[in-house]
Amino acid sequence: MAADGGGLDTVHGTECPTCGASVGETDRFCETCGAGLFEGLVPASSAQPPAPAPAGQRWLTSTGAPDACGGCGGTAFGPEGYCDDCGQRRPAGRNHSELDLGVIAAVSDLGHRHRHNEDAVAIGLLPGAEAAVVCDGVSSSTRPDAASYAAVDAAAEALLRALADGDEPEPALTVAARAAQAAAALAAGAEPGNNPPSCTFVAGVVTADEVSVGWVGDSRAYWLPDRDGDPAVLTADDSLAGQLAAAGVPLAEAPQGAQAGALVRWLGADARDTAPHLVTIRPDGPGRLLVCSDGLFRYRPAPAELAAATPAGTPIDTARSLVQLALDAGGQDNVTVAVLPYPAPESSQGATG
Amino acid sequence: MSEPAAAFTAEVYQNQYLPAGGDVVDAVITVTASGAGLRDVGGTPSAAEVIMIDCSGSMANPPTKLSEAKKACATAIDSLRDGVSFAIIAGRHDAQMVFPLVATLAPATPANKAAAKAAVQNLLAAGGTAIGQWLSLANTVFAGHPAEVKHAIMLTDGRNQHETAEQLAATLRNCERRFICDSRGVGADWVASELRTVASTLLGTADGLEDPRELPAAFRAMTEAAMGKAVAEATLRVWTPAGATVRFVKQAFPQVEDLTPRRTQVSARIGDYPTGAWGAESRDYHLSVQVQPGTVGEEVLAARVSLVTGDSVLAQSLVLATWTDDTALSTKINQRVAHYTGQAELASAIQEGLAARDAGDVETATSKLGRAVQLAEESGHSDTAKLLGRVVEVIDAPSGTIRLKPKVAGVDAELANVRSVKTIRVKKSEEG
Numbered sequence: 051m052a053a054d055g056g057g058l059d060t061v062h063g064t065e066c067p068t069c070g071a072s073v074g075e076t077d078r079f080c081e082t083c084g085a086g087l088f089e090g091l092v093p094a095s096s097a098q099p100p101a102p103a104p105a106g107q108r109w110l111t112s113t114g115a116p117d118a119c120g121g122c123g124g125t126a127f128g129p130e131g132y133c134d135d136c137g138q139r140r141p142a143g144r145n146h147s148e149l150d151l152g153v154i155a156a157v158s159d160l161g162h163r164h165r166h167n168e169d170a171v172a173i174g175l176l177p178g179a180e181a182a183v184v185c186d187g188v189s190s191s192t193r194p195d196a197a198s199y200a201a202v203d204a205a206a207e208a209l210l211r212a213l214a215d216g217d218e219p220e221p222a223l224t225v226a227a228r229a230a231q232a233a234a235a236l237a238a239g240a241e242p243g244n245n246p247p248s249c250t251f252v253a254g255v256v257t258a259d260e261v262s263v264g265w266v267g268d269s270r271a272y273w274l275p276d277r278d279g280d281p282a283v284l285t286a287d288d289s290l291a292g293q294l295a296a297a298g299v300p301l302a303e304a305p306q307g308a309q310a311g312a313l314v315r316w317l318g319a320d321a322r323d324t325a326p327h328l329v330t331i332r333p334d335g336p337g338r339l340l341v342c343s344d345g346l347f348r349y350r351p352a353p354a355e356l357a358a359a360t361p362a363g364t365p366i367d368t369a370r371s372l373v374q375l376a377l378d379a380g381g382q383d384n385v386t387v388a389v390l391p392y393p394a395p396e397s398s399q400g401a402t403g
Numbered sequence: 404m405s406e407p408a409a410a411f412t413a414e415v416y417q418n419q420y421l422p423a424g425g426d427v428v429d430a431v432i433t434v435t436a437s438g439a440g441l442r443d444v445g446g447t448p449s450a451a452e453v454i455m456i457d458c459s460g461s462m463a464n465p466p467t468k469l470s471e472a473k474k475a476c477a478t479a480i481d482s483l484r485d486g487v488s489f490a491i492i493a494g495r496h497d498a499q500m501v502f503p504l505v506a507t508l509a510p511a512t513p514a515n516k517a518a519a520k521a522a523v524q525n526l527l528a529a530g531g532t533a534i535g536q537w538l539s540l541a542n543t544v545f546a547g548h549p550a551e552v553k554h555a556i557m558l559t560d561g562r563n564q565h566e567t568a569e570q571l572a573a574t575l576r577n578c579e580r581r582f583i584c585d586s587r588g589v590g591a592d593w594v595a596s597e598l599r600t601v602a603s604t605l606l607g608t609a610d611g612l613e614d615p616r617e618l619p620a621a622f623r624a625m626t627e628a629a630m631g632k633a634v635a636e637a638t639l640r641v642w643t644p645a646g647a648t649v650r651f652v653k654q655a656f657p658q659v660e661d662l663t664p665r666r667t668q669v670s671a672r673i674g675d676y677p678t679g680a681w682g683a684e685s686r687d688y689h690l691s692v693q694v695q696p697g698t699v700g701e702e703v704l705a706a707r708v709s710l711v712t713g714d715s716v717l718a719q720s721l722v723l724a725t726w727t728d729d730t731a732l733s734t735k736i737n738q739r740v741a742h743y744t745g746q747a748e749l750a751s752a753i754q755e756g757l758a759a760r761d762a763g764d765v766e767t768a769t770s771k772l773g774r775a776v777q778l779a780e781e782s783g784h785s786d787t788a789k790l791l792g793r794v795v796e797v798i799d800a801p802s803g804t805i806r807l808k809p810k811v812a813g814v815d816a817e818l819a820n821v822r823s824v825k826t827i828r829v830k831k832s833e834e835g
């Protein structure tokens with residue numbers, strides 16, 4: 051389905067590359083599965099003029115609007131976006147999303163305890179580069195999914211654009227985080243209030259010879275080598291516990307509980323310190339980068355445990371089985387994981403066709 | 404859907420944050436019809452006016468009561484705009500047409516106005532008081548007339564002694580939603596609870612006038628307000644989510660009016676509450692909804708409140724609920740909600756205190772009226788504080804320490820009672 055050439059054409063008039071449902075010519079997102087329907091770069095706001103997209107680039111996002119109310123399953127919503135029956139706000143995204151570009155993939159799920167999926171994920175491919183962004187809405191904030199969904203799309207777009215423009219992964223991740231912060235802050239609207247929409251941010255870029263990650267908050271990226279070396283968590287949580295861990299206290303021994311887990315950095319209208327932490331590694335051999343929300347790693351926080359629980363297989367199968375693991379373990383939170391194999395193929399032609 | 408002539412706005416004041424497990428959402432909705440939009444004539448509804456004037460024997464004692472009532476009636480007739488239809492009823496132990504002579508409405512032509520004023524001048528005071536009879540005749544006069552705004556003025560100087568409370572209640576049920584009625588008492592012998600019952604059921608206002616010379620101005624004000632109505636009948640439409648219960652809907656300003664029992668079910672989720680006719684004015688409503696508690700971070704629409712006339716939504720606003728574990732947010736008190744909770748308590752403290760006083764229950768009367776003095780002081784309701792000062796001796800207002808006055812003119816207690824429902828708005832400076 052995906053065209054070889056780039057350009058701004060939607061995959062229109064035919065069918066969704068993710069789920070196969072038929073889609074309208076001007077749809078930005080698949081009505082059925084919510085996947086983004088764009089080839090190439092798409093302006094986050096229609097006010098921006100479309101930029102030329104490089105060849106071979108495409109991305110998918112979990113942020114399409116769902117059809118049904120998360121509270122009662124009703125499908126009628128008032129003009130302000132509240133369910134006509136139970137009053138719940140229409141969630142920004144679907145309860146379950148599967149994004150599959152073949153080479154890379156991601157799965158996001160509501161979990162068992164939450165009413166909305168406040169995690170958002172986007173994945174994208176360029177010749178020689180794979181990228182993923184995960185944002186997790188901070189559930190103590192107002193309308194957290196408004197922040198995470200806006201941030202993930204803005205970040206994915208900015209990240210792919212910067213990489214396509216020839217930026218190195220770390221500067222591109224910085225640009226992406228900045229775009230995510232701007233979008234999360236805007237999600238608060240004209241009157242942000244005391245507790246505006248907030249989210250975490252973690253993004254990864256895999257190239258032919260490097261793996262780079264950038265983050266704000268407590269979502270994580272793990273490096274899982276196929277053979278050589280040890281699995282590692284590349285990020286350090288922006289939480290009290292994470293700061294202890296970064297100071298040398300082993301992760302497994304870091305204190306648990308709400309206090310220790312309290313976020314010290316996030317994105318949103320009330321966030322002050324939003325520059326991403328950046329880490330780049332040059333692995334000795336092939337492996338996989340997992341970019342995920344705490345709904346997954348809370349069940350396997352240690353890198354070795356997570357590596358042991360991560361099956362070999364296609365990226366989409368791997369992502370599905372990791373999400374299933376979290377659900378089987380209780381699914382306390384929204385669960386999201388993106389799987390990016392290293393090294394990235396020289397071109398993205400191996401993606402779904 | 405016709406375009407309404409009036410410009411309406413609805414604003415919500417609430418603390419939308421609830422603690423985990425919290426399930427009660429309170430909000431004050433301020434509905435305002437602005438003068439600018441209302442001046443766009445063409446949409447002005449047609450109107451009809453009926454004046455019921457007490458002609459019982461006591462109106463001659465002192466004679467200024469009847470003479471000022473006649474003047475007031477003439478003033479009201481002069482205030483009727485062309486094209487309005489009207490009638491005058493004399494009220495005694497029965498009701499009689501004064502103008503026109505048959506039970507119908509006459510157009511307010513110059514000739515009819517002059518004839519009506521002449522007929523009023525000839526009225527004599529003799530007989531008793533049966534308010535239900537008067538209202539019943541007014542209902543007959545209005546019936547079948549096409550006017551959109553049907554407004555009546557009922558003036559009495561005494562107790563409704565020639566019929567039972569049940570008879571009056573039955574008549575009021577027949578008149579409800581047929582016409583609007585403002586009730587006024589003059590002299591020293593009217594009964595506040597009767598005036599309030601009439602005004603409350605018929606969506607009008609109630610008041611007492613100490614000096615008969617105030618009558619002409621009061622009649623002019625009521626008639627002009629009726630002539631200024633731009634929307635003949637509007638209802639407050641409240642949508643609440645599945646599993647929610649409306650705890651109450653009260654008009655909170657300019658006077659307290661509990662609308663909760665007057666709900667008309669529109670659908671499973673929607674109920675309508677009557678608000679009567681609207682001119683250029685602003686009213687506040689206090690809505691309290693019990694919802695299903697949500698999880699922390701969740702936001703639900705707890706109510707959608709609209710002012711509706713026919714098929715037109717004049718104004719609409721949303722009442723939200725968001726659960727949070729931030730106690731700084733969930734414990735914050737909305738000033739307007741707190742203010743009107745206090746004003747409603749003030750009204751019932753006065754009514755219950757005066758009732759206890761009449762029943763000889765000094766202890767309850769002292770406690771209730773003391774609380775009323777305290778609430779009036781706290782909210783800065785100086786008019787009510789002054790009226791209470793005529794019934795009780797205030798020892799310390801902030802603590803509500805009072806003594807019942809041994810001798811109180813009957814009219815002072817009735818005035819305090821009839822005006823107990825009048826509220827004031829929270830001062831802007833007090834809102835944070």
Ligand SMILES: [Zn+2]
Nearest residue numbers: 066069080083
């Ligand atoms: Zn689809």
Ligand SMILES: [Zn+2]
Nearest residue numbers: 119122133136
């Ligand atoms: Zn629903």
